[in-house]
Amino acid sequence: MEDKKEELAKTSGDNDPRIIAFVCNWCTYSGADLAGTSRMKYADNVRVIKLPCSGRIDPMFIVEAFKKGAKGVLISGCHPGDCHYISGNYHSRRKYAIFRNLLGFLGVDLNRVEFSWVSASEGNKWVHIINEFTDKIKSLKNGSNDIFKK
């Protein structure tokens, strides 16, 4: 397991930055799945980790991903109002609004942390977000300011 985790997060170089996406099972994962089954092409830098709900995505996951060498982290769940568990994404939104500020205050480049709502039918949006995020990460200086980098 550990072995795989390391592999997943590792980035080989500047031009191939690894991005870890923590997504919810019900919306974003299905959206990404739709993108796949529709044979849409998008940057292959992203590795998806599926969780039951965006409310399940602990802020420590972000830190852990950076620690393991990820250059960008995406957190994505259901649109407000669409949560399978009714309110998980609302809680998560409140939590991350603050956690993001904290990361920024401690010197993490917020360009490396992205949040999105992607529904099961938004394969296009998923593709767009991943491509855009990958380009953004590529444009950043390698390893610039991240207190959790090794």
Added chain:
Amino acid sequence: MEEKYFEISAEDLKKFVDSMIKDNFEIIAPMDRDGDTFYGKIGKFDDANLDILLPKMSYKEYLLPKTETLFEYSFSGVDIDIKDGIESVEGKNRKRVIFGGRPCDAAAGPIMEKVFNWGYKDDFFNERFKNLTIVSIACEKPDDYCFCAEMQLSPESSHGSDLLLKKTGDKYSAVVVNDKGLELIASYLNLFKEIAKDEFPPDKDWKKIFEIEKAKSFLDKNFKHNYFQDRFLSCIGCGICTYTCPTCHCFDIQDEGDMKKGKRIRNWDSCQFAIFTLHTSGHNPRNTQGDRYRQRLMHKFKIYSEKFDKYLCVGCGRCSRNCPQDINIKEVVKDLTELASA
């Protein structure tokens, strides 16, 4: 070796330190940092502040680092590569000198040395200690928290130092205690002027406010005494006393890593934490903060002195100065001596 006595002017002392730095010695000295004080690496003599009575933290981390790698491993899929941590112990290639520490901090060295050579010989500690030379400066004015005299030392004690300096006017008198000290000044002898023993300023008579043996006699008989539970209700278990203490030496061994690579490390730990003695079953033999503080007192003033000579305390008073709830160990020990005679 017989002790040797020297004299050095303040100006030459500066030269002495600066030339040691030039000669690639690593010099650790008391320094200021954002309104705070600590022992740190100096780049030149003027970086040090010798007026500081006692830096907030002791220089224990140069004897027992906060984190130390015992060994590292990596697994390539076929071969396992193990690297012994002893190869990278600091001070091995570059001699370290602690300059301007106080006699209490210096006395902590031999105390710790006994623990780390009791039965099992701790190579990490020994290697580091062997490469460390300690140049102390006697205190002129100990403060109200200090109680080194009560702990069988004194503000002018040379115990544990390799070289002890005493300020007299604008010059320093120096006593070279052992070969290590002599070796250190050997290349800079032109800065020092040898003097006779009777020219060296004699120690003053330092008053004691309690007899430590009495405290021990109380601890011997009163493991279960209400004093501990009542007095230490105000202890919040932050462990600052143990972390800033020059002699507290408990550590915790942890493994960090995964299948591919990792290391075994030892970190500072503290008997003031509830988790320190917590059993897997959930039972905790030292269940209250009173029990834990008693442990600290017992270890310092009873258990250690029964195993070795002396006490596991040098009377620096850091635990009192830094305690956020103002638990003053000098008062506590005084209480114990009074309870013993009551």
Added chain:
Amino acid sequence: MANIDEKLQKIARDLLESKEVSLIIGYTGGSHPQRMRPVFITKPEDVGRLSFNRHSVQDLAVFLKKQEVKKFGRIGIVVKGCDEKALNVLMQEYQVSRENIKIIGVECNGVIRQDLADKGETDLSENTVYDKCLMCGEHTPILHDYLIECADPQISMSGDIKPFAKIEELDSMSSEEKDVFWEKEFDKCIKCYACRQACPLCYCSRCIVEKNVPQWIDTNFGKIGNAQWNLIRAYHLAGRCIGCGECERACPVNIPLMLINGKMARSIHDLFGYKSGLDVDAKPVFGVFSESDFNDFIK
């Protein structure tokens, strides 16, 4: 000053004699005249030890999380305005029940920074008090069963000193500069976790750093482990921290923890209009949500 002490002692004696409480937590004189320390009074004849002055820096609410103290059942506690906010959060989170606590509130116009007091400072002025005192909005404890008025005059503010000015300075820095600043600060951390122990609101029976399956936070004193610890501590207190500043005061290596706590409090107030510790009946900010919450950062 003597007046305050007498009033305190009378209240405490009455409470103990009538058996309304079995323990009074208060302040008494410490190692030197500029230091106070907590005292635990269980017998009416001991109340003479109780005292309060501008050196009473400790937040006594921290003791309510101790098992040994909880055993006393009904407890009387001496609190300043800021400390009382900690009680409110503890009640809000069902850690303490109102009927078990007798709150002896003391009006306070600021306490002198302990590092200065240790050097002999006795003047109460904008240069000698903690930043929290300069921006204090609760000189009088919000909830109290007894109230003792203040003996100290209000601090006159010249306006030259801005509390927590460093937060704005950091906000205006680039992330590289902030990274440099915090790396230097966290490098000092010795992981004694005194910040956690001194905090009245860090009451978990098992802290995240003491859990090792999985080990979220490195146990070593390295750069990452230190940053992780300081990050998670601040995050767990976001929306709860009442700004008593005990973590920063306890820190043996002077890490400016109140900058992080202060920043979190500001963010939470800006985004959700919530201030912790002011209302016992309010729902904790992370226990609730609104459909119209801040959404700008999410694509």
